[in-house]
Amino acid sequence: MPDQINISDLLLRAIIGINDEERDKKQDVLINLTLHVDLNEAGKSDDICDAVNYRTITKEIINLVENSQFELVEKMAAEVAKLCLKDERVLRATVRIEKPGALRFARSVGVTIERTREDLFGV
Numbered sequence: 001m002p003d004q005i006n007i008s009d010l011l012l013r014a015i016i017g018i019n020d021e022e023r024d025k026k027q028d029v030l031i032n033l034t035l036h037v038d039l040n041e042a043g044k045s046d047d048i049c050d051a052v053n054y055r056t057i058t059k060e061i062i063n064l065v066e067n068s069q070f071e072l073v074e075k076m077a078a079e080v081a082k083l084c085l086k087d088e089r090v091l092r093a094t095v096r097i098e099k100p101g102a103l104r105f106a107r108s109v110g111v112t113i114e115r116t117r118e119d120l121f122g123v
């Protein structure tokens, strides 16, 4: 399925990290997402009911991330992927989570994961 919804450079703030100073105050978290969805029906009907509403998913991610206190970026990425795959029209989600400036000498550090409905729900 080559169709995708892309959400780029969603810049949020969260408690994330294993160091004491990272547990005290929120830091920037940069999120990039690719949702693999069949866009054929929405492309024909021009009706939001036939589309995976990227606004809804983005609001849910903002709510999840900005209220989270994970230690690892891996865990945050896994939870974001799970949220994206709640809508059964999303077949696969690629999630990149970065912490800009968190690693000395590096501009940014992060992880990229890809999860399917089968990975998470066995379907």
Ligand SMILES: Nc1nc2c(c(=O)[nH]1)N=C([C@H](O)[C@H](O)COP(=O)(O)OP(=O)(O)OP(=O)(O)O)CN2
Residues within 6 Å of the ligand: 016, 017, 018, 019, 022, 071, 072, 073, 074, 099, 102, 103, 104, 105, 109
């Ligand atoms: N696989 C992961 N490794 C690490 C994670 C993570 O989420 N997944 N997180 C951290 C820390 O929370 C932070 O992002 C980096 O901190 P640190 O290792 O202290 O990096 P610094 O460059 O600031 O270290 P210095 O010792 O000051 O050079 C670590 N690893």
